[in-house]
Amino acid sequence: xxxxxxxxxxxxxxxxxxxxxxxxxxxxxxxxxxxxxxxxxxxxxxxxxxxxxxxxxxxxxxxxxxxxxxxxxxxxxxxxxxxxxxxxxxxxxxxxxxxxxxxxxxxxxxxxxxxxxxxxxxxxxxxxxxxxxxxxxxxxxxxxxxxxxxxxxxxxxxxxxxxxxxxxxxxxxxxxxxxxxxxxxxxxxxxxxxxxxxxxxxxxxxxxxxxxxxxxxxxxxxxxxxxxxxxxxxxxxxxxxxxxxxxxxxxxxxxxxxxxxxxxxxxxxxxxxxxxxxxxxxxxxxxxxxxxxxxxxxxxxxxxxxxxxxxxxxxxxxxxxxxxxxxxxxxxxxxxxxxxxxxxxxxxxxxxxxxxxxxxxxxxxxxxxxxxxxxxxxxxxxxxxxxxxxxxxxxxxxxxxxxxxxxxxxxxxxxxxxxxxxxxxxxxxxxxxxxxxxxxxxxxxxxxxxxxxxxxxxxxxxxxxxxxxxxxxxxxxxxxxxxxxxxxxxxxxxxxxxxxxxxxxxxxxxxxxxxxxxxxxxxxxx
Amino acid sequence: xxxxxxxxxxxxxxxxxxxxxxxxxxxxxxxxxxxxxxxxxxxxxxxxxxxxxxxxxxxxxxxxxxxxxxxxxxxxxxxxxxxxxxxxxxxxxxxxxxxxxxxxxxxxxxxxxxxxxxxxxxxxxxxxxxxxxxxxxxxxxxxxxxxxxxxxxxxxxxxxxxxxxxxxxxxxxxxxxx
Ligand code: HEM
Ligand SMILES: [Cu+2]
Numbered sequence: 001x002x003x004x005x006x007x008x009x010x011x012x013x014x015x016x017x018x019x020x021x022x023x024x025x026x027x028x029x030x031x032x033x034x035x036x037x038x039x040x041x042x043x044x045x046x047x048x049x050x051x052x053x054x055x056x057x058x059x060x061x062x063x064x065x066x067x068x069x070x071x072x073x074x075x076x077x078x079x080x081x082x083x084x085x086x087x088x089x090x091x092x093x094x095x096x097x098x099x100x101x102x103x104x105x106x107x108x109x110x111x112x113x114x115x116x117x118x119x120x121x122x123x124x125x126x127x128x129x130x131x132x133x134x135x136x137x138x139x140x141x142x143x144x145x146x147x148x149x150x151x152x153x154x155x156x157x158x159x160x161x162x163x164x165x166x167x168x169x170x171x172x173x174x175x176x177x178x179x180x181x182x183x184x185x186x187x188x189x190x191x192x193x194x195x196x197x198x199x200x201x202x203x204x205x206x207x208x209x210x211x212x213x214x215x216x217x218x219x220x221x222x223x224x225x226x227x228x229x230x231x232x233x234x235x236x237x238x239x240x241x242x243x244x245x246x247x248x249x250x251x252x253x254x255x256x257x258x259x260x261x262x263x264x265x266x267x268x269x270x271x272x273x274x275x276x277x278x279x280x281x282x283x284x285x286x287x288x289x290x291x292x293x294x295x296x297x298x299x300x301x302x303x304x305x306x307x308x309x310x311x312x313x314x315x316x317x318x319x320x321x322x323x324x325x326x327x328x329x330x331x332x333x334x335x336x337x338x339x340x341x342x343x344x345x346x347x348x349x350x351x352x353x354x355x356x357x358x359x360x361x362x363x364x365x366x367x368x369x370x371x372x373x374x375x376x377x378x379x380x381x382x383x384x385x386x387x388x389x390x391x392x393x394x395x396x397x398x399x400x401x402x403x404x405x406x407x408x409x410x411x412x413x414x415x416x417x418x419x420x421x422x423x424x425x426x427x428x429x430x431x432x433x434x435x436x437x438x439x440x441x442x443x444x445x446x447x448x449x450x451x452x453x454x455x456x457x458x459x460x461x462x463x464x465x466x467x468x469x470x471x472x473x474x475x476x477x478x479x480x481x482x483x484x485x486x487x488x489x490x491x492x493x494x495x496x497x498x499x500x501x502x503x504x505x506x507x508x509x510x511x512x513x514x515x516x517x518x519x520x521x522x523x524x525x526x
Numbered sequence: 527x528x529x530x531x532x533x534x535x536x537x538x539x540x541x542x543x544x545x546x547x548x549x550x551x552x553x554x555x556x557x558x559x560x561x562x563x564x565x566x567x568x569x570x571x572x573x574x575x576x577x578x579x580x581x582x583x584x585x586x587x588x589x590x591x592x593x594x595x596x597x598x599x600x601x602x603x604x605x606x607x608x609x610x611x612x613x614x615x616x617x618x619x620x621x622x623x624x625x626x627x628x629x630x631x632x633x634x635x636x637x638x639x640x641x642x643x644x645x646x647x648x649x650x651x652x653x654x655x656x657x658x659x660x661x662x663x664x665x666x667x668x669x670x671x672x673x674x675x676x677x678x679x680x681x682x683x684x685x686x687x688x689x690x691x692x693x694x695x696x697x698x699x700x701x702x703x704x
Contacts, residue, residue, distance in 0.1 A: 106665040109597045176590050180597045183556060186547035188527075211563055214586050218571065218579030225578070233576065240575075248576055251567075517666060 024119075027111035028516060029096045034413075035118050036093025037406075041482070043085030043125060044399075048475055050078040055471040058464050061456050071454035072140035077132070079143030083260070084167040085125050087394065090402045091263040092117075092174045095202050097413065099178060101507035101514060102196045104187025109180035117173035124166035131156035142452060144253065145220070147234040147245050151227050161224045165217060172213050175206035182206075187506075193284065196505050200287050201266030204294045208255045208262075211298070216252040219245060243308050250301035258297045261361075261393060262290060264401030265332055268354050270505070271404050272336050275351035276343025277502040282335040289328035289335075296325045306377045315374040322372035326365065333362055348500075349423035353404035356431045357397060364392030367442065382452075385445025391438045396431075403430075403481065410485065411499045415513030416492030422484045429477035437470030528664070528672050537610040538679050542672065544663040546601040553594045561587055603663055609679045614651065616660060629653045636677045638670065649673050 026032060053074050057065050066074070096114065100107055108114050131138040136154010139145070145160075153160065182203045186195070195203075222233040222245075232238025234245045265286075273280045280286065302310060302318040310318075336358050347355070367389040371377050380386060403426075410418050440463035445451075449460045456464065495512040507514070529541045568583035599620075606623070608615040614634045617623035635652045649661040649669050660676075661669040 110593055113593070172586055172589070176593045179556070179590075180593055183548045183553060183594070184546055184597050184601055188545055188547075190547065207560070210560060210586065210590060211567065214564065214582035215567065215571065215579055217582040218568075218576060221578045221582075222576065233578075244574065244576060248571065248579070251571075 025115065027107070027115050029100050029108045029111070029114065030413075030514065030516065032108075032114050032118050033093045033095075033097030036089045036096060036121075039118075039121055039125070040086050040090035040093060040402075041485075043081055043089070044478070046129070047078050047081035047086055048478065050074045050081070052471060052475055054078065055468040057454055058456070059468045060461055060465070061458050063454055066454070068454040069137055069140055072142075072452060073132070073138040075452050076139050076142050077128070080128060080139075080164075081125070082394075083143065083256070084164075084171075085121075085128075087260045087398050087402070088171060089121060091202075091205075091260070091398075092171075094198075094263065094267070094402070094405050094409075095174075095178055098409065098507060099181055099199055099202060100185070101510065102199050102505055103182065103185060103190050104506050105181060105185035106517060108177050109185050110177045113173055114177050117170045117177065120166050120170040120173075124163045124170065127159050127166070128163040131159050134159070144246075144249055145223065146249070147223060147226065147242050150223060157227060158224065161220045164220050168213050168217050171209055175209040175213075178202055178206040179210070193287070196266075197269035197280065197283070197286055197290075198263070198266035201262040201269075201290055204290050205259050205262045208259050208294050208297065212252045212255045215248060216256075219248040219252065222248075243305070246305050246308060247302070250304045251298075253304065254301040255294075255297045257390070257393070258293060260398050262293070264357070264361075264398045265290065267401045267405040267408075268336060268357055271350050271354040271408050272339050272358075273504070274408070274500050274502040275346055275348060275354070276340045277345075278339055278343045279504075280335065281338035281341075282331070285331055286335055289331040292328040293325060296321065296328070300325065303372055303374075303377070306374045307381045319372055319374040323369065326369055329365055333358060333365075344502075348407075349418075349420060349427055350404045350408035352424070352427045352431075353400045353407065356427070357400045357404065360392055360396030360400070360431075360434070364389055364394075364397055367392065380445060382450055383445035384441045384449045384451055387451050388438050388441035388445060391441070395438070396434050400430075403427075406485065408500075409507075410488050411495035412507060412512050412514055414489050414492075415495055415511075416488050417495050417499075418484050418488040418492065422480055422487075426477055426480040426484060429480065430474060433470045433473035433477055435470070437467055437474050440464075440466045440470075528668060528675070530675065535610070537608055539609075540607040540672065540675070540679075541604065542607070542661055542664060543604040544601045546598075548598075550598045550602065553598050557587070557591045557594060560590060600663070605660055605663070607660060607676065609676075614680060616651065616658060627658055629658070631680060634680055636673055636680060638673050649676075651676075 023031065023035060026035075051074075053066060054071065057063075057071055096108065099105075134155040136156060139150065139153045139156055139160045141150035141153065145164075150160075151157070182195070182199060222231070225231040226233055226235055226240075232240040234240045234242045236242060269280055269286060300318060300322045302314060303322045306315060306318070336354075340355075345351075367385065371380055371386065371389055407418060407423055410416075444460055444463050444467075447460065449456055449464075497511050498508050499512060500508075527543060527545055531539050531541075533539065564583045564587050568580045571577070571579040602620050603618065604620070606615075606617045608617075609631065612631055614629045614631050616625075616627045616629070618625045629651060630653070633653045637650045637652055637657075638647045639650055647666060647669065648659055649672060650657045650659055652658075661672045664672060
């Protein structure tokens with residue numbers, strides 16, 4: 001058995017070919033990871049501009065810049081693009097870059113499939129964006145696509161369905177690849193309970209994805225046949241039931257929100273121990289907590305539907321099941337805090353984002369718990385309070401984790417240190433503006449402002465203006481991020497192999513930048 | 527991984543297999559768990575009238591099984607290259623050899639060649655204008671090492687194979703399955 005370490009003289013391996021062909025046909029996990037991350041960044045800005053259109057319109061009551069139909073198209077497209085175009089591809093990109101390096105595999109198990117799963121994405125994304133220019137406008141019934149409203153979409157409708165199918169296929173292919181890799185390609189000695197938590201969380205995420213994606217595919221297919229082929233799955237007039245769509249959608253949708261947060265948990269569990277210079281507190285409890293969250297995520301979906309008129313037993317079941325999720329989530333937060341406790345802490349940019357994640361994600365978790373109280377949710381439902389909740393968990397949660405990950409591994413990817421001063425600027429501007437942007441939305445929601453309207457009553461003006469100011473500040477702050485990444489790719493102080501004093505794990509044993517082919521012989525795992 | 531041994535008759539034998547962290551049984555267990563879960567989900571929806579979930583679940587399960595099967599198959603392949611006085615024998619297969627080629631040792635040349643622009647370097651045994659690829663299952667660096675060891679073993683042919691110079695028996699250390 002060959003057990004030399006992976007570091008020595010791998011650098012002489014030749015460089016990849018240049019040009020467009022490299023990116024079109026590449027089967028290299030690092031290239032594909034980069035493609036995913038770049039795509040995700042572009043989509044973050046596309047979806048971000050849509051968010052700014054929404055916030056500009058909500059600057060004051062009345063209709064100012066866009067008509068209500070277009071406003072609703074913006075909320076719908078913003079949701080779809082951020083979920084399927086920005087957050088998920090970013091995590092798949094991180095998985096591609098990191099999982100093979102973390103488990104000591106030379107590449108993903110199915111490299112060619114990997115190429116396909118990426119290249120479907122820009123195609124599907126472009127198709128979704130093209131609906132903006134179609135007769136009848138882009139889809140405007142919300143990212144949840146509830147019938148019968150969504151069936152009123154114009155020419156865009158079949159394109160919406162087809163692009164959701166394609167995005168789903170891409171996710172499934174990615175998930176299958178990740179599972180095949182983690183199960184079969186671990187280096188000798190890399191047992192399951194030695195895997196870094198990022199790998200663990202992705203294994204469980206991929207499993208969730210595979211479990212729920214066919215449900216989404218079925219749901220949108222039924223929408224399609226209801227509109228064009230005379231079926232009436234969701235049409236009460238034909239014996240169907242529109243509420244069934246909500247059950248199906250949320251059976252997919254709730255696990256989907258965990259699909260977007262579990263890899264973030266993984267990232268945070270890598271970053272915090274590094275900058276606390278201590279091993280992660282409670283590794284195995286983290287694994288079990290992740291698994292229990294995944295399990296529970298199958299039995300809480302109807303907390304999105306407390307107001308549709310469920311039997312009391314249903315309301316109670318889904319209320320208590322939802323509250324149960326707070327237990328494993330609490331275990332995680334506790335473990336992160338315990339890892340930092342008495343650690344030799346330093347606060348480089350990745351750590352700043354990680355600490356902000358722990359605090360702000362927890363705020364989102366608490367508002368989630370409030371929403372989980374069925375009788376209270378009758379008031380909160382479809383109000384700005386829900387908007388505040390899910391942006392705390394998705395922006396200051398998932399997105400901040402992605403930022404933490406990018407700053408943390410960027411030196412490994414590029415071979416250069418990023419500009420720490422600008423990174424800190426990015427962090428502080430983001431963390432302040434994100435709260436200016438979303439915290440007032442709690443007040444607006446509790447005061448009764450509904451979501452998905454282009455107009456509102458005058459008493460909501462002030463907090464909406466605060467929120468809009470926060471939104472533009474947050475948007476601008478992200479330009480710093482782009483500049484930092486660009487600058488770091490171009491050059492900078494040379495990064496060492498280990499990069500961070502406290503970094504542990506196989507990816508830190510290969511040189512920076514990580515050579516095009518890593519682990520061309522199996523590393524030794526102690 | 528490559529394990530090398532010299533048998534009592536002085537033949538050197540290289541056993542080559544890819545490293546692999548889960549047996550096919552383990553993969554099947556995973557497919558089974560996914561299958562049960564997907565069936566329960568799809569059947570529940572189908573019973574409530576939402577039958578279009580069923581075919582998608584079926585397709586997806588088939589894709590998962592096919593992918594894992596493909597990977598496991600690729601990882602269960604092994605190659606045995608035996609070098610004796612007169613011949614180089616290459617056997618390849620899963621449980622038993624499905625391919626066996628005997629090449630006259632004096633004519634065999636070991637070559638590392640790059641396939642295409644993006645491809646890794648391939649290890650070829652050339653003989654009388656024909657080429658046989660070996661070591662395709664190995665990561666590239668190990669393949670390069672195999673090339674060096676094969677070169678040393680094959681040419682130039684000494685009168686008697688060296689019995690004591692090389693480390694005789696590598697600990698084979700299982701096949702990495704756990
Ligand atoms: C402690 C954990 C959590 C609890 C108890 C919780 C609870 C809830 C509840 C009850 C709702 C429905 C509110 C309504 O529509 O009336 C909701 C909505 C939502 N949650 Fe959470 N949540 C939690 C964590 C998360 C996480 C981690 C994410 C994503 C990363 C997330 C994303 C969302 C989204 C996107 C919605 C709104 C969906 C929509 O209607 O468009 N939640 N949450
Ligand atoms: Cu939910």
